[in-house]
Amino acid sequence: MSAAAAPTGLFDCRDAYVRTVEQLAADDDRIVAVVNDSVGSSKLGKFRDRFPERLVNVGIAEQNMVGVGAGLANGGKIPFVSGASCFLSARALEQIKADCAYSHANVKLCGISSGVAYGELGATHHSIEDVAWLRAIDRLTVIVPADPWQTAEAIKAAAAHDGPVYIRISRMPVPELARTDATFRIGQAERLRAGTDIAIVANGTLVHHAVSAAQRLEADGISAQVINMATVSPIDTAMLAQAAATGAIVTAEEGLAHGGLGGAVAEYCATHSPVPMRMLGFPGFLPTGSTQWLMDRFGLNADGIFAAAHDLLKVKAR
């Protein structure tokens, strides 16, 4: 099976997010949106116009936003709590832990403009730690969709899921991935390409780069498997076992190189099926630069994945 990024255009996944939440809200009056003065950045203006009573804007107060979300769930609502992922995940971390996860509140947390979407605004506004923080919280589902279709499917799946979910919504334009099996299930990874020499496990905005890198590796005679690990918690261990069977794994994510997807894969491999790995991501607080510049500077693109795969295959060959 081979899948290529459709060359038809690039999309901001926020559009798929708001479109889907609006559709869900039209059919189910339990759906409400909760925002922290982020109607514009969350693109929820149309939702507010259609469902004015169901848009709860708490102002600039993230702790209260998540607590109110948990309370709305107690009152029978299905709240989509939406804010810049840097503030949502960091400022409200204890509310996410205690009010949502530990309390098993049916809250859907939507991290907008995640990763390095805010580019030049710097490390205060980058959300590269969120996956590492949130996957450490028990009983919280963490999903990092790769494209508009998967964003929409993740939102629908989250709405149908009983319990708290964090959905990391990207802003950096991404193509719609070509796929033969269009089903999305929480906790089930998607193999976009089969391969036997090495596995590339990516999520979010790095998935289409992983597909491109695998195509270039094929030209070099290397059979690279590509796995879109959209759900980081709970992670798809069956798919990881198959990835590890290739004997080498490169992970790639728009987040910290440690603690997030790469960390989750490494934990599995170290305890079940040790293989050499390369973990691509950001090293920590980043220098000033645009989103694109930062991605390229730290090798978070097809070139970087391609080079890491070649480098790793030398280790595997020893």
Added chain:
Amino acid sequence: MNLRASRIKSRANWMRRRLLAMIVEAGQGHPGGDLSATDIIAALYFDILRFDSAEPAAPGRDRFVMSKGHCTGALYTALAGAGFFPEADLDTYLKPESRLNGHPNRTYLPGVETNTGPLGHGLPVAVGIAVAGQIDRADYRVFVLTGDGELQEGSMWEAAMFAGHRGLGQLTVIVDRNRLQQGAATEDTNALEPLADKWRAFGWDVAEVDGHDPAALLTAFDTACRPRSKPLCIIANTQKGHGVSFMENQAGWHHGVPNAEQYAQAIAELEAEMVA
């Protein structure tokens, strides 16, 4: 004392004796805050709140949120007394695998609305419940009990501001104003006064009552249950350790376990109160 108030007095006395026994048995607890909150919680569970303990998740139930989640002695005795779980379970307090954790857990204990413990969490959740009720034009009421020291948490004021903005008339916060936090007086630590003015400035109605006078509490709660256009803050003036002479107003009894002699004295005092 009228019939309602005397019933609360009797239930609160039972709660005090029962929670002290639990703390002695467990070898740990928060007796000071438990005893300051007991009469408030007794008035709510044994008179004011509308619920069916056999159907703890019924959508139309009145909600009580224990924002001062460490005072589980008072909460658990009330929940058991109200029939949410067997009274015998109180003997498992803090023991391995008990449903009666040091802080309440809704995922395994019926009657708990949200898991609290870290301070500053209960009011935002209660505000969310009240917003849901406002959207649905539901008639359930939301009560939340906060410690006074807890009002030093910023999240409480985020929630207070929003409740005022939304005009959440079905929401009532009760401040257990015992004036002591874990280590010292609130006013010596990070002063709360003028506390009533603060709530009013955030868009709330405010009432002050003696938090150990069942009749006064019931009057305030009856007011809370009438249609209102603003959220209501009831500042309940209380004593930490109330009902046990050697614990009253002693910050040292925030945590603590009475020894055998102290326990006997406490029970004797509480039994004498009911005879009186």
